Amino acid sequence: MKYLNGLVLVDYIKSRHQRQVDDLRINHKKYLTLAIVVSIDNPVTELYIRLKQKYAEDIGARALLYRTEMNEINDLIISLNNNKSIHGIIIQLPLADTKKTDEVVSLIDKNKDVDGLSADSKFDPATPKAILWLLAGYNIDFQGKKILIIGNGKLVGAPLSRMLIDSEYDVQTVDDTVQDLKSLTLESDIIITATGSPRLITSDMVNPNTVIVDAGVASENNKTVGDLDDSVYGRDDLTITPKKGGVGPLTVCALFDNLILAAKLLGD
Numbered sequence: 001m002k003y004l005n006g007l008v009l010v011d012y013i014k015s016r017h018q019r020q021v022d023d024l025r026i027n028h029k030k031y032l033t034l035a036i037v038v039s040i041d042n043p044v045t046e047l048y049i050r051l052k053q054k055y056a057e058d059i060g061a062r063a064l065l066y067r068t069e070m071n072e073i074n075d076l077i078i079s080l081n082n083n084k085s086i087h088g089i090i091i092q093l094p095l096a097d098t099k100k101t102d103e104v105v106s107l108i109d110k111n112k113d114v115d116g117l118s119a120d121s122k123f124d125p126a127t128p129k130a131i132l133w134l135l136a137g138y139n140i141d142f143q144g145k146k147i148l149i150i151g152n153g154k155l156v157g158a159p160l161s162r163m164l165i166d167s168e169y170d171v172q173t174v175d176d177t178v179q180d181l182k183s184l185t186l187e188s189d190i191i192i193t194a195t196g197s198p199r200l201i202t203s204d205m206v207n208p209n210t211v212i213v214d215a216g217v218a219s220e221n222n223k224t225v226g227d228l229d230d231s232v233y234g235r236d237d238l239t240i241t242p243k244k245g246g247v248g249p250l251t252v253c254a255l256f257d258n259l260i261l262a263a264k265l266l267g268d
Helices: 007-028 043-059 070-081 098-106 126-137 157-166 181-186 247-265
Strands: 033-038 062-067 088-092 146-150 170-174 190-193 211-214 218-220 223-225
Touching: 007 043, 007 126, 007 247, 033 043, 033 070, 033 247, 043 062, 043 088, 043 223, 043 247, 070 088, 070 098, 088 098, 088 247, 126 157, 126 211, 126 247, 146 157, 146 181, 157 170, 170 181
Parallel strands: 033 062, 033 088, 146 170, 146 190, 190 211
Antiparallel strands: 218 223
């Protein structure tokens, strides 16, 4: 088995980010700052907050946490939009009221929407960007391959599908209404899954030599798990993300890549 290990690529990207953050601080008097807005507590949310705060610390930036109630979140975002010391704003999803996700995200200044979630954001969404970095880093060629994206969510599946279709690749995207997922996975050369459904993909659903990226995240028995069943990891004929250290670390890198760009675009 060949692992698509995002951690192998992180150190190189982090070194570049450290130099860029130093340049912003020394030459442009900017202390790179991300605002993280959160309205709910759960293990997955807390894990990703910690990862972002640690990465910020490592590159000499700040990741400030704003815990808020739904009835206060709109005013908070407007305040952060107007705060010149804040270079990027992200909403740590899910919100306490998931029905208001689009409304809340749309309030973020498009120049500070570093998660790339709003329709007019200036930035590519972080997780799809990370997936493409990961596959490029391991020289995975999309040309002539059948690509299956499982999950059509706002954070990963939908934007990644658009990005790949724009590049004229052979892409099919399915959600939880699909009738025969196994037949589609067996026809695919590259599978990217991001559903948050533990053990969704089992070994019998995957042909030899398939490339699999697991970007699914769920909490099960207080542990963070992906979409792949353990039986998939027993195969030695696949190219696959590891249980830990695949897309996740690069997603944080991609987010801060967008944040650095936002700080530059905001001017001095």
